[in-house]
Amino acid sequence: MGVKEKPVTKEEMESWRIPIPGGAAIIAPVERVAQWARKNSLWSLTFGLSCCAIEMMSTAAPRYDLDRFGMIFRATPRQADVMIVAGWVSVKMAPYIKRLYDQMPEPKYVIAMGGCACAGGPYRDSITIVKGVDHFVPVDVYVYGCPPRPENLINGILKLQDKIAREHVLTRNGDRAPHREPIIIGENA
Amino acid sequence: MSVRVYTSSKSYRAGQFFGGLIVALIVIAIASLLPLLPWYKLNPVLDFIGMHPWLNAFLKAFVVVNFVALHVLFLIWLERKFAGWMQARLGPKHVGWQGLGQTLADAIKLFLKEDIVPAKADRQLFAIAPFLSFMPTLLTFMVLPFSAAWIAYDYDLGALFVVAVSTNVALGVLAAGWGANNKYSILGGARAVAQLLSYEIPMVMMILAVVTLSDTMSMKQIVLRQAHLWNIVAYWPVMIPAFLIFLTCALAELNRTPFDLPEAESELVSGFHTEYSGMRFAFFYLAEFANNFFSAGFAVTLFFGGWYGPILPPVVWFTLKTLILICVMMWIRWTLPRLRIDQVMGFCWKVLVPISLVVYCITALIALK
Ligand code: SF4
Numbered sequence: 001m002g003v004k005e006k007p008v009t010k011e012e013m014e015s016w017r018i019p020i021p022g023g024a025a026i027i028a029p030v031e032r033v034a035q036w037a038r039k040n041s042l043w044s045l046t047f048g049l050s051c052c053a054i055e056m057m058s059t060a061a062p063r064y065d066l067d068r069f070g071m072i073f074r075a076t077p078r079q080a081d082v083m084i085v086a087g088w089v090s091v092k093m094a095p096y097i098k099r100l101y102d103q104m105p106e107p108k109y110v111i112a113m114g115g116c117a118c119a120g121g122p123y124r125d126s127i128t129i130v131k132g133v134d135h136f137v138p139v140d141v142y143v144y145g146c147p148p149r150p151e152n153l154i155n156g157i158l159k160l161q162d163k164i165a166r167e168h169v170l171t172r173n174g175d176r177a178p179h180r181e182p183i184i185i186g187e188n189a
Numbered sequence: 190m191s192v193r194v195y196t197s198s199k200s201y202r203a204g205q206f207f208g209g210l211i212v213a214l215i216v217i218a219i220a221s222l223l224p225l226l227p228w229y230k231l232n233p234v235l236d237f238i239g240m241h242p243w244l245n246a247f248l249k250a251f252v253v254v255n256f257v258a259l260h261v262l263f264l265i266w267l268e269r270k271f272a273g274w275m276q277a278r279l280g281p282k283h284v285g286w287q288g289l290g291q292t293l294a295d296a297i298k299l300f301l302k303e304d305i306v307p308a309k310a311d312r313q314l315f316a317i318a319p320f321l322s323f324m325p326t327l328l329t330f331m332v333l334p335f336s337a338a339w340i341a342y343d344y345d346l347g348a349l350f351v352v353a354v355s356t357n358v359a360l361g362v363l364a365a366g367w368g369a370n371n372k373y374s375i376l377g378g379a380r381a382v383a384q385l386l387s388y389e390i391p392m393v394m395m396i397l398a399v400v401t402l403s404d405t406m407s408m409k410q411i412v413l414r415q416a417h418l419w420n421i422v423a424y425w426p427v428m429i430p431a432f433l434i435f436l437t438c439a440l441a442e443l444n445r446t447p448f449d450l451p452e453a454e455s456e457l458v459s460g461f462h463t464e465y466s467g468m469r470f471a472f473f474y475l476a477e478f479a480n481n482f483f484s485a486g487f488a489v490t491l492f493f494g495g496w497y498g499p500i501l502p503p504v505v506w507f508t509l510k511t512l513i514l515i516c517v518m519m520w521i522r523w524t525l526p527r528l529r530i531d532q533v534m535g536f537c538w539k540v541l542v543p544i545s546l547v548v549y550c551i552t553a554l555i556a557l558k
Contacts, residue, residue, distance in 0.1 A: 037297035040284040046454070066477040067273060068282040070291050078305060078466040081298070105303035105466040 049087030322361025377460025
């Protein structure tokens with residue numbers, strides 16, 4: 001599955017506008033429309049695992065307001081597009097997260113939020129914590145920090161939107177090998 | 190890193206408010222210019238359509254379906270914006286102008302999403318449920334009078350037709366709950382049906398009260414009786430409680446907070462549409478918001494004089510009143526917390542039904558005079 005590296009430019013958008021008497025019609029390639037729609041309506045799965053979840057909630061709350069980007073939290077995985085894994089994942093919890101991921105319909109994306117979800121974080125030496133969720137689900141964006149500030153998470157979401165705008169429409173994320181195109185958001189990244 | 194906090198700036202809010210006001214004024218101005226257009230040039234076309242009943246029916250259905258589908262795009266945006274304002278947020282902002290493209294993006298995305306049918310689901314029921322809950326809504330729009338001329342079908346038994354048809358939503362919801370073969374779905378479906386059927390009784394009582402006062406069941410005639418005084422003003426001692434009961438029942442039938450038990454996230458994942466993804470889920474949403482518009486429009490028809498109002502054309506008045514009522518519903522939705530299921534049923538059978546009976550008896554006495 002090829003990845004379109006070309007982001008939409010202003011000139012390209014202008015070329016879709018076709019003037020007709022009394023206004024203009026917009027004819028755009030289906031692929032571009034699909035990418036635009038997907039990118040702008042990322043519904044996220046409502047679940048939080050630990051301390052990072054508090055920060056995720058505050059990102060959705062009035063001060064930072066994820067709804068500005070069209071992101072709302074849906075309670076059921078069947079209606080979600082993106083899964084924000086916020087917090088550490090214990091070995092016992094991992095199968096359930098994998099199951100939630102499998103229940104999401106394609107196309108689906110994963111954001112690993114916080115040091116724990118990315119690579120184990122402060123619990124890296126513990127035997128009960130999975131060292132990064134990319135061991136069992138393919139991660140699109142890694143947002144580092146302990147916890148990451150809401151600005152960092154928003155930055156990660158915007159990067160994910162950029163990625164979706166470049167992706168082929170028929171990409172199936174469930175089949176994809178992990179680590180293919182890691183996007184890393186963090187203090188030094 | 191610092192973030193500009195828009196919500197704290199008063200001038201920004203004022204700008205938003207006046208921007209909205211200007212847009213509303215422009216829409217109204219354009220709508221009031223419409224009657225001045227040379228409609229008479231269309232007469233041969235209209236005559237031709239009038240002579241062919243099948244063509245006529247097809248065109249009316251076409252207009253109604255498109256209206257339902259398109260106004261929902263706007264309503265969902267309004268709901269999210271409204272929720273944002275109620276919670277000191279901005280709501281959708283970056284997709285299109287002021288987020289107006291948001292619902293369009295959502296709709297296209299849902300259309301392109303994978304369509305999952307659970308392995309153990311009852312396939313036929315699962316597939317047909319969204320349409321079962323959408324069709325009654327669509328049918329009710331056929332008798333909604335936007336103005337004396339803008340009514341798809343002026344049925345003599347309009348009010349009865351609405352009551353008979355709109356209850357069938359319960360069928361779709363129950364089919365969705367049963368078909369998905371999921372415990373949360375079936376619980377949500379059962380709750381929805383219990384709630385819908387019990388709140389139907391006081392609602393029908395109040396519709397009956399208005400019908401008794403206006404001596405007719407035709408939606409058009411009900412509005413024509415209110416040419417001089419709205420029902421809610423003319424018979425205020427009975428009509429104000431009647432309207433309040435009607436609004437409560439409408440909220441309960443629409444499954445909106447405080448009565449959104451069928452979809453309560455904290456108890457039943459997402460209620461009866463837990464297993465629905467993509468386009469099928471979009472149909473449920475479509476039905477819900479179209480129903481919302483219809484309930485508000487029905488209340489306007491019954492209590493607020495339908496299309497009557499000064500200066501502006503009738504269609505604009507009707508839409509304006511309906512939108513105001515929808516905003517009241519949203520205001521209630523985003524203010525009140527959710528009730529418990531036993532409270533909801535108890536409230537209906539122990540409070541609303543007796544009150545509605547009393548109100549109806551008084552109305553009958555007034556009508557006798
Ligand atoms: S990264 Fe830090 S804040 Fe986040 S879950 Fe781990 S320990 Fe908690």
